[in-house]
Amino acid sequence: MTGRLNDTDPQEDDDLPDVSIxxxxxxxxxxxxxxxxxxNNPEKVSEQTRxxxxxxxxxxxxxxxxxxxxFRRGRTNxxxxxxxxxxxxxxxxxxxxxxxxxxxxxxxxLIEETQHNTMTADEIGALLVSRQTDxxxxxxxxxxxxxxxxxxxxxxxxxxxxxxxxxxxDLADLPSVHIDNVAAAKDATNYLIAQGHERxxxxxxxxxxxxxxxxxxxxxDAMKTANLEIRDGWVAAGQLSIxxxxxxxxxxxxxTDRPTAIFCANDEMAIGCLHEIKAAGLTxxxxxxxxxxxxxxxxxxxxxxxxxxxxxAEEIGExxxxxxxxxxxxxxxxxxxxxxxxxxxxxxxxSVAKPSS
Amino acid sequence: MTGRLNDTDPQEDDDLPDVSIxxxxxxxxxxxxxxxxxxNNPEKVSEQTRxxxxxxxxxxxxxxxxxxxxFRRGRTNxxxxxxxxxxxxxxxxxxxxxxxxxxxxxxxxLIEETQHNTMTADEIGALLVSRQTDxxxxxxxxxxxxxxxxxxxxxxxxxxxxxxxxxxxDLADLPSVHIDNVAAAKDATNYLIAQGHERxxxxxxxxxxxxxxxxxxxxxDAMKTANLEIRDGWVAAGQLSIxxxxxxxxxxxxxTDRPTAIFCANDEMAIGCLHEIKAAGLTxxxxxxxxxxxxxxxxxxxxxxxxxxxxxAEEIGExxxxxxxxxxxxxxxxxxxxxxxxxxxxxxxxSVAKPSS
DNA sequence: CTGAAAGCGCTTACAG
DNA sequence: CTGAAAGCGCTTACAG
Numbered sequence: 077m078t079g080r081l082n083d084t085d086p087q088e089d090d091d092l093p094d095v096s097i098x099x100x101x102x103x104x105x106x107x108x109x110x111x112x113x114x115x116n117n118p119e120k121v122s123e124q125t126r127x128x129x130x131x132x133x134x135x136x137x138x139x140x141x142x143x144x145x146x147f148r149r150g151r152t153n154x155x156x157x158x159x160x161x162x163x164x165x166x167x168x169x170x171x172x173x174x175x176x177x178x179x180x181x182x183x184x185x186l187i188e189e190t191q192h193n194t195m196t197a198d199e200i201g202a203l204l205v206s207r208q209t210d211x212x213x214x215x216x217x218x219x220x221x222x223x224x225x226x227x228x229x230x231x232x233x234x235x236x237x238x239x240x241x242x243x244x245x246d247l248a249d250l251p252s253v254h255i256d257n258v259a260a261a262k263d264a265t266n267y268l269i270a271q272g273h274e275r276x277x278x279x280x281x282x283x284x285x286x287x288x289x290x291x292x293x294x295x296x297d298a299m300k301t302a303n304l305e306i307r308d309g310w311v312a313a314g315q316l317s318i319x320x321x322x323x324x325x326x327x328x329x330x331x332t333d334r335p336t337a338i339f340c341a342n343d344e345m346a347i348g349c350l351h352e353i354k355a356a357g358l359t360x361x362x363x364x365x366x367x368x369x370x371x372x373x374x375x376x377x378x379x380x381x382x383x384x385x386x387x388x389a390e391e392i393g394e395x396x397x398x399x400x401x402x403x404x405x406x407x408x409x410x411x412x413x414x415x416x417x418x419x420x421x422x423x424x425x426x427s428v429a430k431p432s433s
Numbered sequence: 434m435t436g437r438l439n440d441t442d443p444q445e446d447d448d449l450p451d452v453s454i455x456x457x458x459x460x461x462x463x464x465x466x467x468x469x470x471x472x473n474n475p476e477k478v479s480e481q482t483r484x485x486x487x488x489x490x491x492x493x494x495x496x497x498x499x500x501x502x503x504f505r506r507g508r509t510n511x512x513x514x515x516x517x518x519x520x521x522x523x524x525x526x527x528x529x530x531x532x533x534x535x536x537x538x539x540x541x542x543l544i545e546e547t548q549h550n551t552m553t554a555d556e557i558g559a560l561l562v563s564r565q566t567d568x569x570x571x572x573x574x575x576x577x578x579x580x581x582x583x584x585x586x587x588x589x590x591x592x593x594x595x596x597x598x599x600x601x602x603d604l605a606d607l608p609s610v611h612i613d614n615v616a617a618a619k620d621a622t623n624y625l626i627a628q629g630h631e632r633x634x635x636x637x638x639x640x641x642x643x644x645x646x647x648x649x650x651x652x653x654d655a656m657k658t659a660n661l662e663i664r665d666g667w668v669a670a671g672q673l674s675i676x677x678x679x680x681x682x683x684x685x686x687x688x689t690d691r692p693t694a695i696f697c698a699n700d701e702m703a704i705g706c707l708h709e710i711k712a713a714g715l716t717x718x719x720x721x722x723x724x725x726x727x728x729x730x731x732x733x734x735x736x737x738x739x740x741x742x743x744x745x746a747e748e749i750g751e752x753x754x755x756x757x758x759x760x761x762x763x764x765x766x767x768x769x770x771x772x773x774x775x776x777x778x779x780x781x782x783x784s785v786a787k788p789s790s
Numbered sequence: 791c792t793g794a795a796a797g798c799g800c801t802t803a804c805a806g
Numbered sequence: 807c808t809g810a811a812a813g814c815g816c817t818t819a820c821a822g
Contacts, residue, residue, distance in 0.1 A: 096799060107809045112801060122807055142565045144799035147504035148814055154543075162528065163730075168520035175546070184565075186511075186541055189532070208499045208541075318734060351734035373520075377675060377708035379736035453815060464793045469817060479791055501815035505798060 095136040104132035115140065151210050155400065156186045159215035160285070160316065164344055165372035166389055167215060170240065173393020174213065181401045183210070190216050211235040211400045214250075216285070235403035239396040240387075241287035242415065251403070251413045253395045255420040257287060260385045261294025261339070263422055264367050267383075268337045269302050272430045273365065276304065277335035279314040279324045279345050288316070288341040291369060295339055307333055314345040321348030329356055329364075336431040337365040343372045343384055350378055350427065361429035371423050381425035388418050452493040461489035472497065508567050512757065513543045516572035517642070517673065521701055522729035523746055524572060527597065530750020531570065538758045540567070547573050568592040568757045571600075571607075573642070592760035596753040597744075598644035599772065608760070608770045610752045612777040614644060617742045618651025618696070620779055621724050624740075625694045626659050629787045630722065633661065634692035636671040636681045636702050645673070645698040648726060652696055664690055671702040678705030686713050686721075693788040694722040700729045700741055707735055707784065718786035728780050738782035745775050 101108040106125060113121050114129040121129075132138070146152045155178060159167050171185075178185055186209060214236060238252035268276050278295045281288030292311070299306050309331050312324035321340065325348065328335060338353075340346035346368030353364050360366055360380055368375060371386035395416060458465040463482060470478050471486040478486075489495070503509045512535060516524050528542075535542055543566060571593060595609035625633050635652045638645030649668070656663050666688050669681035678697065682705065685692060695710075697703035703725030710721050717723055717737055725732060728743035752773060 098799080108799085109801080109809060109811095110807090113808085116801080120807075125807080141799055143500075143504040143507070143509065144814095145801085147500040147798090147816090148800045148802095150500070150814075152500060162519060163522060163525035165520060171519065184543055186543060318730060322734075347731065347734055351736070354736065373675060374704065374731065377679075377704055379708070379711065455815080465815085466793060466795095466817080467791090470792085473817075477791075482791080498815055501798095502817085504800090504814090505816045505818095507798075 094141075095138045097138070097140065100129065100132045100136055100138045103135060104128045151404075152208065153183050154186055154209040155183045155211050155213060155397070156188060156209040157213040157215060158188045158190060160190055162187055162189055164316070164342070165374060166342065166344075166370040166387070169372070169389035170215060170393040170396075173390035173395075174397045175393075176390070177394045177397035177401070181397070183397075183401070209234075211237070211404050213396055213400055214238045215240050215396075216287075235400055237396050237400040237403065239392055241285075242290060243286075249413050251399050251415070253392050253399065253416040253418065255387050255392075256417050257290035258294040258297070260369070260387075260420040261291035261341075262298040263294075263420070264339055264369065264385050265295045265298035266302075267422055267424075268339065268365065268367060268428065269298065269304065271337075271365070271428060273337040274304050274431075275307075275310075275333065275335040276337045276339060277310040277312070277328045278339045278341070279312050279321055279328070279349060280341045281316040281345070282313055285316065291341045307331070310335055314340065314348070316342060316344065318344060318348035318351075321345035322352045325349045325352035326356075329353065329358070335364070337367070337428070340366065340368050343368040343370045343375050343382060346382055346384065346427075347374060347378060350380075350382070361427050362432060365428040365431070367428055375423070376425065378427070380427050383425045383428045384423050386421045386423045388420075392418055451498075452495045454495070454497065457486065457489045457493055457495045460492060461486045508761075509565065510540050511543055511566040512540045512568050512570060512754070513545060513566040514570045514572060515545045515547060517547055519544055519546055521673070521699070522731060523699065523701075523727040523744070526729070526746035527572060527750040527753075530747035530752075531754045532750075533747070534751045534754035534758070538754070540754075540758070566591075568594070568761050570753055570757055571595045572597050572753075573644075592757055594753050594757040594760065596749055598642075599647060600643075606770050608756050608772070610749050610756065610773040610775065612744050612749075613774050614647035615651040615654070617726070617744075617777040618648035618698075619655040620651075620777070621696055621726065621742050622652045622655035623659075624779055624781075625696065625722065625724060625785065626655065626661065628694075628722070628785060630694040631661050631788075632664075632667075632690065632692045633694045633696060634667040634669070634685045635696045635698070636669050636678055636685070636706060637698045638673040638702070639670055642673065648698045664688070667692055671697065671705070673699060673701065675701060675705035675708075678702035679709045682706045682709035683713075686710065686715070692721070694724070694785070697723065697725050700725040700727045700732050700739060703739055703741065703784075704731060704735060707737075707739070718784050719789060722785040722788070724785055732780070733782065735784070737784050740782045740785045741780050743778045743780045745777075749775055 097108045097111050101111045104111065106129060110121060110125060111129055114126050118126055157174060161167060162171065175185060212234060236250050238250050240254050241257065242254065243250050243252050265276060276299065278292060280292045296306065309327065312327050314321035314324040328338060338349055340349050346366055349366055350360055353360050353366070358364055366382065368382050368384035371384045375382040375384050395418070454465045454468050458468045461468065463486060467478060467482060468486055471483050475483055514528070514531060518524060519528065532542060569591060593607050595607050597611050598614065599611065600607050600609050622633060633656065635649060637649045653663065666684065669684050671678035671681040685695060695706055697706050703723055706723055707717055710717050710723070715721055723739065725739045725741035728741045732739040732741050752775070
């Protein structure tokens with residue numbers, strides 16, 4: 077370590093002290109109330125005064141202390157979004173929508189991941205109660221957290237909006253924005269069936285994810301409607317991850333009665349699935365067809381390009397954020413709590429073909 | 434819209450009012466100072482009193498108002514991370530490291546994207562000055578923001594640490610944590626050269642990204658050292674995105690003097706590159722070899738699996754965060770400002786072979 | 791060990 | 807249009 081000599085001198089360039097509203101007021105020769113008005117309600121101040129104050133602000137480089145403002149106003153302009161994994165490109169896309177709307181409305185975003193995170197129900201509850209944020213967006217089912225959140229919400233009347241999935245019963249009555257996951261999963265499965273597939277397997281996410289469970293319902297429903305049997309071992313958990321999906325795919329392929337098509341509950345898992353099928357020496361879609369869900373940005377560059385269900389991810393994000401803003405601004409009685417259903421669509425690329433066998 | 438009848442009744446379950454330290458004090462029969470001590474310095478309070486207060490806290494469900502605490506203490510326990518794109522799996526991995534360390538240290542994370550974002554230099558400057566966060570992590574070169582940040586920093590002495598890339602000259606003297614990008618790019622290029630490649634092209638990110646420019650330097654240096662020519666049109670900008678890389682790859686492949694290998698400045702672009710090569714009817718690595726950078730989680734499931742440079746992403750994140758915490762806690766004179774270099778490694782998979790031509 | 795009091799930097803009725 | 811003053815909910819010397 078050849079650190080500079082003065083490296084630890086704490087006094088070096090000890091320049092301007094923090095400037096508060098008080099020093100601006102002094103310099104401008106007005107009261108602090110007037111300075112505050114110039115910033116927040118300039119129309120209530122005479123032009124002459126306003127000019128003096130603006131001058132003083134410029135001189136001092138004053139900028140209001142956000143901490144004091146938040147405290148005084150009782151709001152932070154911070155929104156917390158809880159999601160399973162920010163690393164999933166689908167959620168990244170939703171986040172872009174949220175961010176865009178947040179920016180427009182003057183909010184910043186705090187992200188909490190439930191997946192990679194060890195955040196406990198108590199911690200989340202604490203966050204809610206601590207008034208650290210003005211509202212919450214839930215993009216992940218919080219079954220374990222459900223009741224906790226609700227009680228905190230009723231105490232603080234903290235606005236909450238749910239995105240991307242149907243809300244669990246313990247969170248009933250929260251507004252939400254999502255596609256019809258059951259119908260979309262049916263569409264995916266029916267597309268496979270329409271191609272002639274009968275031995276169709278599914279990789280769902282995990283038990284705790286309402287979202288992927290809805291997709292599983294849709295799959296089962298479509299199979300049943302088509303009078304198609306779902307054999308033992310044809311439904312496997314992919315943990316919403318590439319590695320989980322690879323494992324699941326190996327199991328699926330190991331069945332004596334190998335499926336000719338696999339429906340993956342999201343594209344992230346479909347990518348793992350695709351890889352594992354090819355690693356087993358089989359071809360896609362020649363030997364096995366694969367269909368995904370989400371239409372993430374990688375879906376069009378997989379090999380083969382992935383047929384999948386597209387969701388309007390950014391739109392969901394924007395809508396969720398707007399709904400939340402409305403609740404924050406108008407109080408929780410505002411608007412209704414109905415689910416907003418946005419449309420999904422089947423995106424046909426090249427990972428599905430007619431069954432060969 | 435078949436909204437429920439009472440949907441907009443603002444008075445429904447109008448329960449517990451917010452409980453402040455004052456009501457806890459009253460119930461416990463002590464002063465608010467004592468309540469505060471019970472929470473923050475329990476060892477300064479007699480056990481008997483402590484029990485009374487704990488009881489009162491339980492009864493009321495009291496939780497301190499974070500806004501008031503932040504204001505009073507002059508810190509928010511919020512860290513701002515500025516990065517190009519949270520959607521890039523590499524940055525997601527860095528963020529996991531940051532998050533893990535932040536959690537341990539009691540900080541929450543605010544994310545600002547420079548890429549998808551329209552955040553202006555002024556806005557970022559304003560954020561810095563507004564005391565909204567206790568410190569900043571820069572994972573993206575902020576050339577346009579550089580001076581702004583510095584001036585704000587000197588005014589507020591806001592701790593800043595840079596991650597993932599060398600710092601630009603206008604931010605000199607900030608501590609940083611990163612791999613040696615130049616050396617790593619040389620390693621990648623030299624690996625290609627060692628396989629016998631001579632016509633090696635490169636897809637870099639964008640002009641404004643110091644990080645990818647360092648990688649370009651490394652590439653050029655390795656080529657020069659090996660006395661290999663870099664033809665016109667062999668270096669293209671991929672904009673750090675899949676679509677940008679596809680475009681760049683098309684240009685590269687269009688050269689009369691087609692390269693036999695392509696070095697991509699990150700894996701995200703390599704994925705686009707791989708796809709486009711195959712779409713052109715060529716094989717990887719048969720006709721064209723591809724090497725990436727970052728070793729994101731998709732790298733092992735591309736087709737073929739991607740040879741790339743691995744970075745210890747989570748470790749970088751953790752180290753950056755720890756350094757930042759140290760600065761926040763000990764003042765900015767603490768520690769030294771030297772760059773911490775972490776090791777990279779070549780990860781050999783199957784996207785590189787000897788040139789056929 | 792405990793309490794009374796000052797004060798953090800703002801905003802906002804309330805008078806004038 | 808402007809100012810004096812109260813107060814948001816805490817924490818922390820300072821006395822006792």
